[in-house]
Amino acid sequence: MMSSSEDQLCLNIHSGFSSSSLTNRKPLSAQQRWVTLKKQRAEKRKFSSQEEEPAKKKRGSFKERGLQHSDTAEEEEEEEEEEEEEADTQIDSRAPQKKTKEKEKKKDGVKETGRSSIKTSSLFKHNPEIPEIHRPAVSLVKEKIFTSDSFSDLDLHPHLVATLNKVLNVSIVTSVQKQTIPVLLSGRDAVVRSQTGSGKTLSYAVPVVQSLQAVQPKISRSDGPLAVVIVPTRELAQQTFQTFQKLLKPFMWIVPGVLMGGEKRKAEKARLRKGINILVSTPGRLVDHIKNTLSIAFSAVRWLILDEADRTLDLGFEKDLTVILNSLNSKGPSRQNVLLSATLTSGVNWLADVCLDDPVSIQVSGSAPPDLKGSTSDLSTASKSESFAVPEHLKQFVVVVPSKIRLVCLAAFILDKCKFSQNKLVIFVSSCEAVEFLHSLFNSVLSGPSTNNKPKLSFMRLHGNMKQEERSDVFQQFSVSKSGVLFCTDVAARGLDLPAVSWIIQYTPPSAAAEYVHRVGRTARIGGKGSSLLFLTPAETAYIPELTNHKISLEEMKLQDILSCLMMDDTYKGRGKYHSKSSSKALEQETRERATVLQTEFENVVHADTQSVQNAKKALQSFLRAYTTYPAHLKHIFHIRSLHLGHTAKSFGLRDAPQGLSAITGGAKTHNKNQNKNQSRSPVKNQNKASGGAGQRRAGEKRFSSSQRELSLSRSEFSNGMEEGNAKKKKKKKKFGQSGEEEEK
Numbered sequence: 100m101m102s103s104s105e106d107q108l109c110l111n112i113h114s115g116f117s118s119s120s121l122t123n124r125k126p127l128s129a130q131q132r133w134v135t136l137k138k139q140r141a142e143k144r145k146f147s148s149q150e151e152e153p154a155k156k157k158r159g160s161f162k163e164r165g166l167q168h169s170d171t172a173e174e175e176e177e178e179e180e181e182e183e184e185e186a187d188t189q190i191d192s193r194a195p196q197k198k199t200k201e202k203e204k205k206k207d208g209v210k211e212t213g214r215s216s217i218k219t220s221s222l223f224k225h226n227p228e229i230p231e232i233h234r235p236a237v238s239l240v241k242e243k244i245f246t247s248d249s250f251s252d253l254d255l256h257p258h259l260v261a262t263l264n265k266v267l268n269v270s271i272v273t274s275v276q277k278q279t280i281p282v283l284l285s286g287r288d289a290v291v292r293s294q295t296g297s298g299k300t301l302s303y304a305v306p307v308v309q310s311l312q313a314v315q316p317k318i319s320r321s322d323g324p325l326a327v328v329i330v331p332t333r334e335l336a337q338q339t340f341q342t343f344q345k346l347l348k349p350f351m352w353i354v355p356g357v358l359m360g361g362e363k364r365k366a367e368k369a370r371l372r373k374g375i376n377i378l379v380s381t382p383g384r385l386v387d388h389i390k391n392t393l394s395i396a397f398s399a400v401r402w403l404i405l406d407e408a409d410r411t412l413d414l415g416f417e418k419d420l421t422v423i424l425n426s427l428n429s430k431g432p433s434r435q436n437v438l439l440s441a442t443l444t445s446g447v448n449w450l451a452d453v454c455l456d457d458p459v460s461i462q463v464s465g466s467a468p469p470d471l472k473g474s475t476s477d478l479s480t481a482s483k484s485e486s487f488a489v490p491e492h493l494k495q496f497v498v499v500v501p502s503k504i505r506l507v508c509l510a511a512f513i514l515d516k517c518k519f520s521q522n523k524l525v526i527f528v529s530s531c532e533a534v535e536f537l538h539s540l541f542n543s544v545l546s547g548p549s550t551n552n553k554p555k556l557s558f559m560r561l562h563g564n565m566k567q568e569e570r571s572d573v574f575q576q577f578s579v580s581k582s583g584v585l586f587c588t589d590v591a592a593r594g595l596d597l598p599a600v601s602w603i604i605q606y607t608p609p610s611a612a613a614e615y616v617h618r619v620g621r622t623a624r625i626g627g628k629g630s631s632l633l634f635l636t637p638a639e640t641a642y643i644p645e646l647t648n649h650k651i652s653l654e655e656m657k658l659q660d661i662l663s664c665l666m667m668d669d670t671y672k673g674r675g676k677y678h679s680k681s682s683s684k685a686l687e688q689e690t691r692e693r694a695t696v697l698q699t700e701f702e703n704v705v706h707a708d709t710q711s712v713q714n715a716k717k718a719l720q721s722f723l724r725a726y727t728t729y730p731a732h733l734k735h736i737f738h739i740r741s742l743h744l745g746h747t748a749k750s751f752g753l754r755d756a757p758q759g760l761s762a763i764t765g766g767a768k769t770h771n772k773n774q775n776k777n778q779s780r781s782p783v784k785n786q787n788k789a790s791g792g793a794g795q796r797r798a799g800e801k802r803f804s805s806s807q808r809e810l811s812l813s814r815s816e817f818s819n820g821m822e823e824g825n826a827k828k829k830k831k832k833k834k835f836g837q838s839g840e841e842e843e844k
C-alpha cells in the first residue's frame with residue numbers, strides 16, 4: 100500500500116501538469132501509480148546527482164545572503180544532519196507550491212518568515228544546560244534613607260537652607276547627612292560610608308559651603324582654592340560642580356570651578372589664574388596642572404574631599420594622589436579631610452593613614468564600619484567578604500543565558516521595557532568597542548520608526564573613548580530624557596545621579612562586588628524604586644554565591660519569560676501558525692522562531708558590509724580581552740577557557756568565530772564538536788576544568804599579573820586627563836594592550 104505522502108509525491112511529480120490538467124486526467128490504478136512512483140524516484144535521483152554541484156553552490160549563496168541561519172562552524176554536524184533536507188529544498192525550488200507544504204511538514208526545517216528563510220534550530224541547539232539557581236537566605240544590610248529632621252534643624256546659614264529648599268528641592272535630611280554634617284561642621288576629619296543614592300554629596304558640600312561663606316574677611320577669587328574635591332570621572336566632576344554652583348547661589352563671592360580631562364588646558368589655566376575657590380577635579384588633570392600651571396596655588400586649602408575614595412585608589416591613582424597630597428601638604432593651613440563611598444572597605448587604610456587625622460568613621464548601616472587601623476592596602480583582598488548595603492526598593496534579578504542567545508535576550512528585554520512603556524535603561528558592558536557596537540546595532544535593528552504616537556526607541560552611548568563634548572552632551576541628554584537606553588562602560592558606574600532610571604542591566608558582569616553595587620546604584624536612588632538585571636552564562640552562575648558573600652541577593656528571571664516578550668507584537672513573527680489557543684510547547688516554539696528571526700536580522704546587519712563585520716570583530720576581541728582581566732579570585736567563574744568562541748561570536752552577530760583570537764583566548768573553545776557536546780552535557784565539569792586551568796599560563800597573559808591587567812583596564816575606562824598629561828605612561832599602556840579601549844587610544 101502506498102502511504103499518503105508517497106501519494107502526494109506521486110501526484111506532484113507529474114510535473115508539467117497544470118492543476119486543471121491534473122483534474123482532467125483519468126485516475127491511475129494502484130499498480131500504475133506504483134510504477135510511476137518508481138520511475139519518478141529514479142528520475143529524482145538522477146536529477147539530484149546532476150544538480151549536486153549547483154545545489155552546493157546555491158547553499159553557499161544562501162549563506163552569503165544571510166538567508167540560511169546556520170550556526171558556527173563547529174556545528175557542521177548539525178548541518179550534515181540537515182543536508183538531505185537542503186538537497187530537497189534545491190529540488191523543490193522548481194516546484195514552489197510543493198516546497199511550502201513539504202517545508203511545513205519538517206519539524207526543524209527552513210521556515211518562511213516573510214523577510215527571509217531561516218533555520219530556527221541552531222540558536223537553541225547545542226547550548227549548555229541552564230543549571231538550577233538556588234536563592235540562599237541573606238540577611239540584607241539595611242540603611243534607612245530619611246530621618247525626621249530638616250535642614251533648618253542644623254546649624255546652617257538661613258540662605259543656605261533656603262537654597263536647599265528652593266533650588267535643590269530638599270528639606271528633610273537623610274541619615275548620612277544627619278550624621279556627617281555636624282561632624283564636619285565641628286572641624287573633624289571623617290570617613291563616610293552609606294549606600295548609593297543616599298545624599299553623600301550634600302553631606303560634604305553643605306558643610307563646605309557653610310564654612311566658607313562664614314570666612315572673614317570674605318573670600319575672594321585671589322585666595323585661590325579653599326576646597327579641593329577629587330572624583331574619579333569627568334561626568335561626576337561636572338555633576339559635583341553643578342551641585343556647588345546651585346548651593347553657592349546666595350554666596351556669589353565664592354567661585355566654584357571644574358578641571359577634567361578632555362577640556363582645553365589653556366582655558367582651564369586661564370580660569371585658575373582668575374581664581375577658583377572650590378575646585379572639583381579628576382586626579383589626573385589636577386596632577387597635570389600641579390606640574391604645568393604656575394598659577395595653581397594651594398596655600399589656602401582648608402578642605403580636601405575624596406569622593407568615591409575606594410575607586411580613586413582602585414584605579415591605581417596612588418601616585419597621583421601622592422603628588423596631590425604632597426602639593427597640598429607643603430603649603431597652607433591645617434586641613435579637614437573627608438573620604439566617602441558606598442563601598443569603603445579597609446582597603447582605604449593607606450589613604451586614611453596618609454591623609455586623615457583622627458577621623459570619625461560614619462556608617463549608616465548597622466554593620467561594622469571599616470577598620471581603619473589595619474595595614475593592608477590591597478583592596479581586592481580586603482573586600483572579598485565585605486557586606487554592602489543596596490537600596491531598599493531595588494529589585495535585583497539575574498538571568499542565566501547561554502552565550503548564543505545573549506544578544507536576542509537583551510533585545511527582547513529592551514523591547515519589553517521600552518516599546519510599550521516609557522522606561523529608562525542603563526546597560527553596562529565591558530569595553531568601549533562593545534558599547535559602540537551594541538549601540539549601532541540596536542539603533543539599526545530595534546529603533547524603528549515611531550508608530551501610534553509612540554516615539555522611536557532612543558539609544559545613547561557613553562564611554563571613555565568618546566570626545567569630551569559628546570560625552571557631556573550624552574550625559575545631559577540622558578539625564579533629562581524620560582525614556583531611552585544608555586549603553587555604557589563603568590565610566591558611568593560611580594556617583595552619577597541620572598534621574599528616573601528604572602532598570603540597570605549588567606550585560607557583562609563586573610569584576611568586583613563593589614562595582615556591582617555602584618552599577619545597580621544608578622537606580623532606586625534616594626528611596627525610589629528600581630530594578631536591576633545581571634546577565635550570566637550557565638558557566639558563570641557561581642558568581643551568584645560570590646555576590647551572596649557580600650549580602651547581595653538576586654532573584655532569578657527565566658530566559659523563556661524574557662524571550663516571550665517577542666510575542667507582544669508580530670514584528671518578528673515566525674511561521675505564523677501559532678495562535679492564542681495553541682499549547683505552551685507551540686508558544687515556546689513560536690518564541691524561539693521569533694528569537695531566531697531577530698538574531699537573523701542582527702546577523703544580516705552585521706554582515707551587510709565589511710566595516711560592520713570589522714566592528715563586530717573588534718567588539719568581540721575587546722570583550723575577550725576584558726574577560727581575561729577578572730581578578731584571580733574570580734577566575735574560577737570567569738575564565739576565558741570556559742567561553743565558547745563560536746557561541747560568543749554569535750552574541751556579537753557574527754556567524755563564525757573570527758580567526759586569530761587564540762592570542763587573546765589562549766585556547767578557548769572554538770570548533771571542537773566534542774568539546775561543545777561536553778559543555779552542553781556538563782557545565783559543572785567544564786567549570787571545574789576552567790578553575791583547574793586557572794593557574795596555567797596562557798597566551799596573551801604571559802607577562803602580566805591579573806592585578807596589572809585589572810588596573811590597566813579600569814584605568815583606561817576612566818579616561819580623566821591622565822592620558823594627555825603623561826605620554827610615556829600612555830605608550831606603556833598601549834604596549835600592555837590589555838583592553839580594547841587602550842589600543843584605540
Ligand SMILES: Nc1ncnc2c1ncn2[C@@H]1O[C@H](COP(=O)(O)OP(=O)(O)OP(=O)(O)O)[C@@H](O)[C@H]1O
Binds near residue numbers: 270272273297298
Ligand atoms: N535630603 C535630601 N532630600 C531629598 N533628596 C536629596 C537629599 N539629599 C540628596 N538628595 C538627592 O538625592 C540624589 C542622590 O544624591 P547623591 O548623588 O549625593 O547620592 P550619593 O550617596 O552620593 O550616591 P552615590 O553613592 O551613587 O554617589 C540627588 O539627586 C540629590 O539631589
